[in-house]
Amino acid sequence: MRKITSVVERCNTIATFRRISIWLMETTARWTPITAEMEVKVTLGRHIWEYAQMADALGKRTFELRQPEHYTIPAIEAYEALMKDVAATTGTAERISALYDGMIPGIIQRYSDYIAATDPILDEPTTAIMERIVTDLKRQLKDIEALRQEVTLEKGAGTAIAAREKAIAHILAAGKAAA
Amino acid sequence: MNELGYYKVGDTLLREPPARDACFKVVMSDADMHEYGDMSDVAKREILHRHMTNEMTSVDMAAACVAEFPDAPWGLRMELARQAWDESRHVRVLYRRLKELGGYKGEFPISTLEWDITSACDNVIGRITIQNRTLEAGAMDVIGAITQTMRTAGDLETAEVLDGINTDEIQHVRFSNRWIKTLAKGNPRVLMQMAAAIRFVTDANAKFQIQDGGEVNAVGTALASPESRIPAVNVDFRQLAEFTEDEIHEILRQAGFRSLLPAEAAA
Secondary structure, eight states: OOOOOOHHHHHHHHHHHHHHHHHHHHHHHHHSTTOOOHHHHHHHHHHHHHHHHHHHHHHHHHHHTTSOTTOOOOBOHHHHHHHHHHHTOOSHHHHHIIIIIIIHHHHHHHHHHHHHHSOTTTTHHHHHHHHHHHHHHHHHHHHHHHHHHHSOOOOOTHHHHHHHHHHOOOOBOTTSSOO | OOOOOEEEETTEEEEOOOOOOTTOOBOSSGGGSOOOSSOSHHHHHHHHHHHHHHHHHHHHHHHHHHHHOTTSOHHHHHHHHHHHHHHHHHHHHHHHHHHHTTOOTTSSOBOOHHHHHHTTOSSHHHHHIIIIIIIIHHHHHHHHHHHHHHHHTTOHHHHHHHHHHHHHHHHHHHHHHHHHHHHHHHOTHHHHHHHHHHHHHHHHHHHHSOSSSOEEOTTSOEEOOTTTTOOOBOHHHHHHTTOOHHHHHHHHHHTTTOBOOHHHHHO
């Protein structure tokens, strides 16, 4: 795996992860009032706050890496298009599947890849944030498993979304890796 | 369904109701609710059920603010995201207590009118003015009174649940007061948005509330007039939520200077 060695690449990657966290927060927030199932609604309520905290922690780290606080940059075009498609999913079961079967496992992998690729001492403030994020995201997947015991939520759109997510090698927009 | 539109009542534009499980019967007026007016077992369950579903509406409103106002200050968005979680926990804890008392989801009619009114507002200052500074502040009074009633009736467990919830509500009201003050310093338009929101919620409420009293609801309980339904003011909590002394005095005046005794409210 290629190592991440420059401050600029670290910061830009964190800013892109922040963009994804904001998208997760806004998407789950937009789905909440249009979700009928009470158990799903309250699960989304918790996750909205967790995504906000992820975005907050990442945004504070960008400031430490010579950019403004809460510096945020869009992901690569293909990833932005994927996020747009997931956000437009209709129906509770499809939405939950698209997000938690389709997107979150891939996002966990991307955080893990970053942790493995960066300098573990020099960039420890970032890895500490990301390790907490990975823990929360993994617990969210368990929340959804538990939810599926309470409410009938067929797995639908998730498989195709996961395949699309996996097919996108990097989230960093063109020119941001080596800037 | 991906977005919620609007509907009109007279000349007032309201937001279409949020989605609810099919088991819930959503009604528009107090007269259609099943308020029993006593502390019988069914009345207690109805109080918990009503409060639980009001908290669902609060989850919806806080979440909608996060989604619909991406340009709001980040600190305010964080508060609203946290509120979405708090209200979710309130739903869960009330549902747990409801089930412990033999109740179930959909046992009584519910209302989403707070959403319909609040979420019709097109700016975040208006939303937090209505949801946090008006409805949640009013809920602090109502919950404070119900907490006392539950204690008096010997249901200490429900009283503790309600007291825990009310403590979270203080922060929801406080952050709205703080943000409105902060944003108004740099932009006088904020105070105009706040005043417009208060006018809007007053006018909209008037379209649905009982006019003179004497009306009987769906389970035969006589409903008091709107003036008589104003709860005693939870002065301690209003102070913790950082209302000014002048504001608290005005709220007390509207409530006929009835207040919850601090010792009782905190007991």
